[in-house]
Amino acid sequence: MLQFLLRRSIGAVVILILISAFTFFLFFSIPQDPALLACGKNCTPDAIKIIHQNLGLDKPVPVQYWNFMVGIFAGRDFAVGHCSAPCFGYSFANNQPVWNTIVDRFPTTLSLTVGGAFVFLLVGLGTGMLAAWKRGTAVDKTFSSVSLVLSSMQIYFLGPIVLGLLVYSTDILSSPKYVPFTENPGQWFVGLLIPWIVLSVIFTANYTRMSRSTMIEQLQEEHVRTAKAKGMSSRYVFFRYAWRGSLIPIVTIFGMDLGSLFGGAIITEQTFSLAGIGRLAVESVIKTDLPMIMGVMLFSAFMILLFNIIVDAAYAWIDPRVRLS
Missing domain, CATH: 1.10.3720.10 (MetI-like)
Known part of the structure; x- marks a missing residue:
């Protein structure tokens, strides 16, 4: 039984990684800047630049994905503060921790x-x-x-x-x-x-x-x-x-x-x-x-x-x- 559970758990982790990678890279194929959503109505190029830096959107997509996966297990530091593990980041819409919203x-x-x-x-x-x-x-x-x-x-x-x-x-x-x-x-x-x-x-x-x-x-x-x-x-x-x-x-x-x-x-x-x-x-x-x-x-x-x-x-x-x- 223990070997079976270990085998299936490893397979589940692999599937979750594949799902996360597919979803993450598919999102960035959409021709829309997520910083515009977080910026709101009164948005300027300088404000968009600051949001990119705060959310890590100024980095290459593979680096963003790596930081996202690391944050799930070890947490991450954002401009708004530290996000403890499991960290899925902060919502672009309301700047609330994603994991806290899911738990609620x-x-x-x-x-x-x-x-x-x-x-x-x-x-x-x-x-x-x-x-x-x-x-x-x-x-x-x-x-x-x-x-x-x-x-x-x-x-x-x-x-x-x-x-x-x-x-x-x-x-x-x-x-x-x-x-x-x-x-x-x-x-x-x-x-x-x-x-x-x-x-x-x-x-x-x-x-x-x-x-x-x-x-x-x-x-x-x-x-x-x-x-x-x-x-x-x-x-x-x-x-x-x-x-x-x-x-x-x-x-x-x-x-x-x-x-x-x-x-x-x-x-x-x-x-x-x-x-x-x-x-x-x-x-x-x-x-x-x-x-x-x-x-x-x-x-x-x-x-x-x-x-x-x-x-x-x-x-x-x-x-x-x-x-x-």
Whole structure:
């Protein structure tokens, strides 16, 4: 296990370096001087020159990239002060430390992801396994049909409809907003309830279909049929053998979905005006804010790679036939 984790960690570091290099050099191919953004309206050539010096933009691009990578691990010194590691620089738009901004935005994304993932995983697995258990019955056909329809929905389409029905028309719920859990757990729950509902509806449909198909496939495996032939009850065989074997593809897509959501649920946060990592990514691209773009990109990539490693390590625990080597 230790060798596997070390191997995957080294591979993840290489991927992050490649992503950072690609993003960094792609940014400088844009014919726009980032100093103009930091300069503001009353901008003069002398002011632009000073900004270039303060932000290190007067150096060659490879040197800027090297300084950026060194700053992540060792920190950097800027004209505005010292930036402690992990240092992604200062935003061109507001001169705030990039890492501090990401840390401030992350609780919103964390709350959105954890709540939504809990709902869609619980409901999706439950309905999918019930459909497999009742295969061919009205229950199976109902769940399969509903999941097929819901899987075709998109957040930017379903979100405004739910807002219109539950907020603007009936006032059943208030507009979505993030309130820290430590300040008011009740408002935290109510403020994120609508995004959780919409997020879970979209993802639940996929998990229902996936869990149903994998469970039906597992029920046809030889070891499952052998267990039934030995006189074991259908319920015991279902949960002891078929259910565990069906988890591997579920864990795969769950890890990818969770990593992507932790890296920023862009469409969801934009739809419900939640100030999370995803919305920060959109804002930084619109403003051509390189330090913020780099920080968000590397943070999102790190979360996706981290959960992929966790998923691969979980395979051996779920199915003893899987060997990490």
